[in-house]
Amino acid sequence: MTQPSNERGQAAADVDLPTQYQPANVEGRLYERWVSAGYFAADAARDPAAPAYSIVIPPPNVTGSLHMGHALDHSIQDTLIRRRRMQGYETAWIPGMDHAGIATQNVVERELAKEGLSRHDLGREAFVERVWQWKAESGGRILGQMKRLGDSVDWAREAFTMDEARARAVRTIFKRLFDDGLIYRAERIINWCPRCLTALSDIEVEHSDRDGELVSIRYSDDIVVATTRAETMLGDTAVAVHPDDERYRHLVGTEVELPLTGRRIPIVADEHVDPAFGTGCVKVTPAHDPNDFEIGRRHSLPAIPIMDERGVITAHGPFEGLDRFEARPAVVAALREEGRIVKEVRPYEHAVGHCQRCETVVEPRISLQWFVKAGPLAKASGDAVREGRVQIHPPEMAARYFAWVDNMHDWCISRQLWWGHRIPVWYGPDGETICAGPDEEPPAGWTQDTDVLDTWFSSALWPFSTLGWPDETADLERFYPTSVLVTGYDILFFWVARMMMFGLYAMDGVEPFKVIALHGMVRDQHGKKMSKSFGNVVDPLDWIERYGADATRFTLLRGANPGGDVPVAEEWAQGSRNFCNKLWNATRFALLNGAHVRGPLPSELSTVDRWILSRLQTVAAEVDDQLEHFEFAKACETLYHFAWDEVCDWYVELSKVQFDDHRAEATRRVLGEVLDVLLRLLHPVTPFVTEELWISLTGGETLVRAPWPAANGDLLDKEATEIVESLQRLVTEVRRFRADQGLKPGQKVAAELSFDGSPLAAHEEGIRSLLRLTGPGDGFAATASLPVEGVTVRLDTAGAIDVAAERKRLEKDLAAARKEVDQAQKKLGNEAFMAKAPEAVVAKNRERLAQAEADIQRLEAQLAALPAS
16 A cells, blocks of 8 residues: 655644535635646646546537536546546546537527517528627536536536537648538438427437327328328328339339329339338328438439428418428328318327427428538448447447447538527539638639538537547547546437547557547436436435535446446435445544554554455455446445444444554554545546545545555455454354344443453454443353354344344244255255256355354354243
8 A cells, every 4th residue: 555655744733624614615725726726737847758638528518517427437547537637647627618600609699588579680691790799698507517526627627519620620620521521512411490480410319209199191092101291291202112022013113193282203122111001001201201201312213392491381372381290280180171182080199309499390491501421431330349449348349339330321410590500611603612721822713612510520529629629639649539528328329429530530440549438327216218208307406405516426336337327316426425424434433543644654553454455456446446447336335334324323332442552653644544445446537525534534636636545465464454354243143142132232231251261352342332332240141142244243232122122033933944954965965966966055055054054053052041031
């Protein structure tokens, strides 16, 4: 174990820790001190021999505030970065925000609406200026909330996806992709929001099951199609059947009249059609359905848009001018009047896409947009994981990654907004097109494309644009590729895959991160997704206010198994607060009794001191390994039980008797060592309370850059461990007896202890202290005798014991032990079982038999020792 440095000073003789831990009195003060001292700052030129470790925070939206998903994500990252910092790495944790094109534009447009204005009243330039003004005044609240949580980020490196440096990176990579033929403009089916009036990425569309209708329409005597969007039939340009469907093979190549329109449309054969679904006939509307669009391309069908960008019908006829949802029943009514309706199913539950920002039903729509050719970029992203250059943790999530990147469609990157990175393409008077890089000027008088780039385009550059790319900077040299990307599995396909694509492309095949560490979603204690409609949303800032940042972090991390969802509950946060209080009280007790970290550990130590130091080494090794493998829940459990159960409930209690004799000074030093190391192990998870306690204990400057503990195998002590574990079993058994008799935990009972050569004889004082046992005294008469661990404990309960209840308890335990013996003997006497069972299973049954036989002997002796009732 790393020994304390003499430079760490001494704790003050007078304990200045308050009697109770109040997070509000500690957290803000400590965070300001950390930042002002520069503890979080990264320096690419500092100590070239130190390994580098870097993380970029998935940039939260500038419009957002801290939610439980953020709190979990940031707690994991902070734990990783704080541990590496303590291990001597040169760490860079880079904060920033995403400009959130649609969300931010919506916020500012709502503000303008309150003034009776629209963005068009201002004009593009003035509107964008207004958004920048909003960002300066109201945006970025989440950054202050990150400080409340304790994020140890390098604030000097704060980035924004629309700042000057990121804008230059965006222009650079767009130009390169354009010149390499990987960006193109074409008419394709995209997700369209009729409220926001823009194309949407897949991640900006949320699907939910809604009650709608399924209407079957007769196009001819032979052709019946079914649809949930009857109004789109106005744009049908074909009916498709499967080429092997015998029912319709004779119709392929013929035409059918499209009801309500008088247009004749062909019947085509296409393998996309499932002949077993419905009638086996599919209406084809290339302008309003992505699958139909592909069928249309294969068969050279025209695409006829039948509604405008606001979802209003534009097809000539009686439905022109109706909103799409008004047109739907009107079209069905008209078809019904013509006798075309075969069947109507209502309600019909089906998945409907909604705009993530405004909840408007999304409309698939053919539109002229800009796209990234995903094929070659996606292949490189898949190969990086397959070849082991990037590891996905947990590994089982890799299959989901491959399913996405191996089947990726071209990415629509244009948005019909004003807030965002404007497409760097200009058009000449005669239809010429030019893409201008960041250091290039377009010809005078040319017109720039009016669209902006998808927000994900700029955030896909985050791992390298935040390090100075496209310039060759010292930061890029030292910290790229970043060490680990921590994010939820729900955006594995969207943001992560796109960062991989652009990182590998821009950085000449070098991956943007070495590990992708995925965590699940935060859910309530019953496993339900948090939702305002369910009324189960938890505000992490509320928990921080009431229980402290450390308790909030510990609660989240204690449930964070790799890739799994994280359940949380109010009472768990209360328990985490109690844990912080337990640490506080234990350290305060230690300081009041003179615990310190000065000098080396004494060579002469008691068995109890040797035991706790041995356990400390084991725990340090376990926690180090667990954190290395992203097993945060296991690490928290290990630390919780060691701190609460072993240090506080056993060692601190046993140390009390040692403070009164010749062992006192050695125990003070050992207790100081244990708390020093424990607080360092806990610091990445619970930084505030550990910092306050550690400084009080050691007199050191800060835990932020204190050395990470390394287990010392020389302090492992099997003998001391076996003795103390035997003592624990003894105390536990006697405590159980006391509880069964209704004796209060603090009630003193006269007892006589016979050790018969047991090594526990040296610990009689500690045993009596833990069990509240007094000496036998005059008139002592044992009413119960407990033989445990080679020690006989005779108790004089003098009326406090319920003899009948104790006899009943022992007889119940005896019956269970006899049943266990019977079951084990039957198995071990079964020739078939013995022939087939693995050796380990047989050995386990023999152990169970031996333990049960020992229990019978013990219980019979206890029953015999009971006084007559």
